[in-house]
Amino acid sequence: xxxxxxxxxxxxxxxxxxxxxxxxxxxxxxxxxxxxxxxxxxxxxxxxxxxxxxxxxxxxxxxxxxxxxxxxxxxxxxxxxxxxxxxxxxxxxxxxxxxxxxxxxxxxxxxxxxxxxxxxxxxxxxxxxxxxxxxxxxxxxxxxxxxxxxxxxxxxxxxxxxxxxxxxxxxxxxx
Amino acid sequence: xxxxxxxxxxxxxxxxxxxxxxxxxxxxxxxxxxxxxxxxxxxxxxxxxxxxxxxxxxxxxxxxxxxxxxxxxxxxxxxxxxxxxxxxxxxxxxxxxxxxxxxxxxxxxxxxxxxxxxxxxxxxxxxxxxxxxxxxxxxxxxxxxxxxxxxxxxxxxxxxxxxxxxxxxxxxxxxxxxxxxxxxxxxxxxxxxxxxxxxxxxxxxxx
Numbered sequence: 001x002x003x004x005x006x007x008x009x010x011x012x013x014x015x016x017x018x019x020x021x022x023x024x025x026x027x028x029x030x031x032x033x034x035x036x037x038x039x040x041x042x043x044x045x046x047x048x049x050x051x052x053x054x055x056x057x058x059x060x061x062x063x064x065x066x067x068x069x070x071x072x073x074x075x076x077x078x079x080x081x082x083x084x085x086x087x088x089x090x091x092x093x094x095x096x097x098x099x100x101x102x103x104x105x106x107x108x109x110x111x112x113x114x115x116x117x118x119x120x121x122x123x124x125x126x127x128x129x130x131x132x133x134x135x136x137x138x139x140x141x142x143x144x145x146x147x148x149x150x151x152x153x154x155x156x157x158x159x160x161x162x163x164x165x166x167x168x169x170x171x172x173x174x175x
Numbered sequence: 176x177x178x179x180x181x182x183x184x185x186x187x188x189x190x191x192x193x194x195x196x197x198x199x200x201x202x203x204x205x206x207x208x209x210x211x212x213x214x215x216x217x218x219x220x221x222x223x224x225x226x227x228x229x230x231x232x233x234x235x236x237x238x239x240x241x242x243x244x245x246x247x248x249x250x251x252x253x254x255x256x257x258x259x260x261x262x263x264x265x266x267x268x269x270x271x272x273x274x275x276x277x278x279x280x281x282x283x284x285x286x287x288x289x290x291x292x293x294x295x296x297x298x299x300x301x302x303x304x305x306x307x308x309x310x311x312x313x314x315x316x317x318x319x320x321x322x323x324x325x326x327x328x329x330x331x332x333x334x335x336x337x338x339x340x341x342x343x344x345x346x347x348x349x350x351x352x353x354x355x356x357x358x359x360x361x362x363x364x365x366x367x368x369x370x371x372x373x374x375x376x377x378x379x380x381x382x
Contacts, residue, residue, distance in 0.1 A: 019362055023262035025327055029355050030362040048320050053299055055323035058225045059292020062262045066293060070300050078297060082289070089261030093269045094281055096259055111381050115374030118344040119366065121334045122351025128328035129356035135320035144318065148325025153333060159326055163319045170318020171311060 004041060004072040006080045013065055013084035020089065021116065024062040026123040029130045031068070041072050048134045055163070062086065141175045209243055211276055211283055217241055218268055218287030225292070229264040243271065264288070343376040 012034070020027045028051065035041040042050075050071060054064040062085055069081025103109050128149075136142045144166050151157045169175060209217070217236055225232045238249045249267075256266030268288050272280030306312045338344050347369055354365040 018260045019366065020260045020262075021366070025330065027362060028327075029359065033359055033361070049303070049316050050300075052316055052320040052323045053303060054296065055319075055326060057292060057296045057299055059222050059296065060225075060229055060262045060264050060288065062265060063289070063292055063296050067296060067300055070297060075297060078293075082293065086261065086265060086285070086289075089259065090265065090269045090281065090285065093256070093259050093261060093266045094273055094278070097255070097270050097273060100255060107381065108378075111378045112374055114339070114344075115347075115377035116370060117334075117338065118347040118373045118377070119351045119369045121331065121338055122348035122353075122369075123355055123362075123365075124327065124334055125331035125348070125352045126354075126356030128324060128331050129352070131320075131324035131327055135317075135324045141317070141321040144321040145325040145328070148322040149328040149332065150325075152326055152329035162322050162326065166318040166322030167315040168318070170314045170316070170321075173310070173314050175314065175317045175321055 004077065006073060006076060009069055009073060009077055010080050010084045013069075013081050014088055016065075017085050017088040018092065020062075020085070021120065024060070024064050024085075025127045026120065028064070028127040029123075031065075032130055032134070035068065041068070044134050046071065048131065051131060052135070055159075138175060140169075144169060144175060209241065209275060211280070213241075214272060214276065214280060215283045215287040218284045219291060222288045222291045229288070233264050233267060237267075237271065243275070341380065343373075343380060347373040347376065 016027055016030070019030075032044070032047055036044050036047050047068075050067040051064055054061065054067050057063070063082065065085040066078040066082040069077035069079070071077075073080070100109075132142075132145050136145055148162045148166060151162060152159065166175075221229060221232050221236050234249055237244050244252065252267050252270050253263055255270065256263040259266055265285065265288065268284035269281045272282070272284035274280070276283065303312070303316075335348060338348070351365055351369050354360045354369070355362055
């Protein structure tokens with residue numbers, strides 16, 4: 001832990017909260033760019049390990065920000081990061097629900113939604129691209145990534161099973 | 176490590192199957208509103224078992240088991256959660272809580288959903304901090320990191336496959352992938368440029 005101040009953590013995630021349309025996976029490239037490349041909070045390998053941990057554990061993907069907070073400022077950092085990441089978006093959702101229900105039948109509502117989803121699709125794929133680039137340094141690793149993606153799409157294999165299998169394969173030391 | 180992995184896995188699949196064989200009603204009848212305690216408990220257990228993504232567990236619990244939402248209301252809530260910032264399921268917990276118990280309901284559903292995963296993750300992270308330098312642990316993490324990258328690719332692929340096929344939607348998705356992924360432009364720039372363009376294109380091609 002290199003002791004980032006809690007206010008620094010809070011400010012970053014309060015701002016990130018309102019741009020995380022589509023959830024935490026969507027802002028993984030942005031977090032990597034800011035926290036690893038610009039601010040140097042952790043190495044790229046450490047970042048990817050945290051992402052991997054958060055994917056292996058139960059719960060919403062947004063908990064990756066709790067892990068980042070934990071990494072740079074311990075348990076209080078984890079709490080501050082998680083609350084900062086969830087509070088603005090949750091307040092917005094709370095208020096927006098009332099507003100949105102007034103336009104249940106409006107045609108523009110479906111139009112806005114369809115437009116935003118197209119952007120989100122590309123952003124999630126970008127997350128997959130960045131994670132693959134950072135995690136995979138051997139051909140076997142690329143193979144594992146491709147196989148996990150393929151099985152996940154084609155067979156409804158439980159993600160935990162894929163992660164456990166890949167972890168055991170990793171034990172060989174060739175990934 | 177192998178033994179620990181195995182027991183962890185057995186415990187996890189146990190939770191999973193326990194969740195899967197609950198009695199399920201598919202008639203779509205809605206039950207009366209829930210109590211505050213039931214609201215918290217439902218989201219708490221959802222958090223505990225939701226390895227590999229909350230969404231399937233949320234739908235099972237809210238629509239099929241508790242019947243607090245119809246399937247249409249669930250889709251509606253998710254779509255709304257999609258276009259707003261924040262994770263879909265967290266947003267859904269805020270909306271559902273608010274609908275039955277106001278601000279307190281939102282707080283109960285949200286904290287129920289987050290409590291167990293937060294504690295589990297902190298324990299996992301401490302374990303990783305203590306043993307992260309052990310080569311065997313590092314090797315396992317390398318393996319799971321490769322697989323979890325694949326899982327995110329799969330989510331993206333599934334979203335792409337569900338999207339209506341047209342030059343404009345595929346083009347916008349490709350540009351946002353290029354901007355945020357390959358070119359590493361800031362997210363706000365990509366959203367600020369592409370979101371208005373994409374909504375405009377969707378309006379032009381509306382039925």
